[in-house]
Amino acid sequence: MSAADIEAAVRILRTGGVVAFPTETVYGLGADASNPAAVERIFAIKGRPAHHPLIVHLADAAQLPHWARDIPGDARTLAAHFWPGPLTLILKRTPQVPDCVTGGQDTVGLRVPNHPVALALLCAVGGGIAAPSANRFGRVSPTTAAHVRAELGGDVDMILDGGPCRVGLESTIVSLVGERPVILRPGGISRAMLVQVLGSDIQMGAAAEDAPRAPGTLEAHYAPRTPLFVVSAQVLEETARGFAARRQRAGIIQIESGTVPCTEANIRRFMMPRDAETYGQRLYAVLREGDEAGLHALLVEQVPEDDTWLAVHDRLSRAARAHSPDTP
Ligand code: TXA
Ligand code: MG
Numbered sequence: 001m002s003a004a005d006i007e008a009a010v011r012i013l014r015t016g017g018v019v020a021f022p023t024e025t026v027y028g029l030g031a032d033a034s035n036p037a038a039v040e041r042i043f044a045i046k047g048r049p050a051h052h053p054l055i056v057h058l059a060d061a062a063q064l065p066h067w068a069r070d071i072p073g074d075a076r077t078l079a080a081h082f083w084p085g086p087l088t089l090i091l092k093r094t095p096q097v098p099d100c101v102t103g104g105q106d107t108v109g110l111r112v113p114n115h116p117v118a119l120a121l122l123c124a125v126g127g128g129i130a131a132p133s134a135n136r137f138g139r140v141s142p143t144t145a146a147h148v149r150a151e152l153g154g155d156v157d158m159i160l161d162g163g164p165c166r167v168g169l170e171s172t173i174v175s176l177v178g179e180r181p182v183i184l185r186p187g188g189i190s191r192a193m194l195v196q197v198l199g200s201d202i203q204m205g206a207a208a209e210d211a212p213r214a215p216g217t218l219e220a221h222y223a224p225r226t227p228l229f230v231v232s233a234q235v236l237e238e239t240a241r242g243f244a245a246r247r248q249r250a251g252i253i254q255i256e257s258g259t260v261p262c263t264e265a266n267i268r269r270f271m272m273p274r275d276a277e278t279y280g281q282r283l284y285a286v287l288r289e290g291d292e293a294g295l296h297a298l299l300v301e302q303v304p305e306d307d308t309w310l311a312v313h314d315r316l317s318r319a320a321r322a323h324s325p326d327t328p
Pocket of ligand 2: 132133141
């Protein structure tokens with residue numbers, strides 16, 4: 001990654017092109033947020049329905065007033081604490097924000113990502129970059145440049161390689177357009193961190209009273225191609241052997257526990273770290289590996305339910321719901 005790469009990317013963005021770039025959460029598929037034709041290309045490449053709003057990425061919080069109006073104190077507090085970082089704020093939009101960016105809503109999602117390549121690009125381009133995750137609609141977000149290349153390849157004008165993403169799951173989304181802040185999507189910034197900084201409790205979920213519509217938080221989302229089932233630790237082995245007995249190959253995604261499980265033909269094991277942060281960082285790459293291994297099913301050991309695991313838990317439940325409500 002060189003200064004010339006950033007310059008090339010800036011030229012592409014200024015002329016209506018589309019550039020995939022790294023952030024600390026996942027790779028984004030970026031276009032000039034003030035150019036509707038460029039933004040339309042993102043929707044075409046992703047196959048994303050037009051009413052799904054995009055996040056506008058900014059170089060710093062000083063750019064907020066161009067994109068958002070009536071900015072509440074809580075928004076300024078959160079921006080001051082967590083930007084650059086994995087937090088998206090939903091705020092009332094200004095008239096300058098194109099309709100195609102917001103899905104026609106009166107609000108806009110804004111975030112300053114914490115990645116040197118993203119920040120270099122944003123500073124050099126000067127304006128906002130509208131960017132969803134750089135995957136086809138409904139699929140797992142990419143956490144390496146190789147993931148983007150494999151999935152979108154020649155459809156994008158340029159892919160900036162900034163190495164593997166540090167967080168690995170999408171940003172936390174907080175809406176600040178209602179009476180109280182609401183978490184629309186759990187992510188890299190935990191609920192406890194938000195509560196600590198705001199000094200008050202914060203509601204969870206799109207069903208909350210003050211929540212605006214967040215179509216990307218559809219139940220069936222973030223899914224690998226392989227059917228995925230969340231299974232308790234007690235029945236993990238038994239369920240996998242059930243597949244093997246039917247001559248089907250299952251993958252087990254389990255948390256490392258000290259004892260090394262025996263290897264069996266027809267069972268592919270992915271061992272995951274015990275801490276939520278590293279687990280989240282690795283999850284999407286493992287789901288892609290599961291797809292590449294041509295498995296009949298992915299059996300994921302249930303993860304703890306406490307606050308630190310909220311984002312992982314959320315993505316796993318969505319991935320499981322994408323295929324079938326039945327258990328194997
Ligand atoms: O970490 C991330 O947030 C990554 C990186 C690239 O920044 N981006 C990302 O974008 O995950 P995307 O488009 O895959 O997900 C954005 C989510 C969607 O669920 C969308 O509905 C929601 O943000 N969103 C965007 N603008 C919104 C708005 N005005 N109101 C409610 N939800 C909004
Ligand atoms: Mg996405």
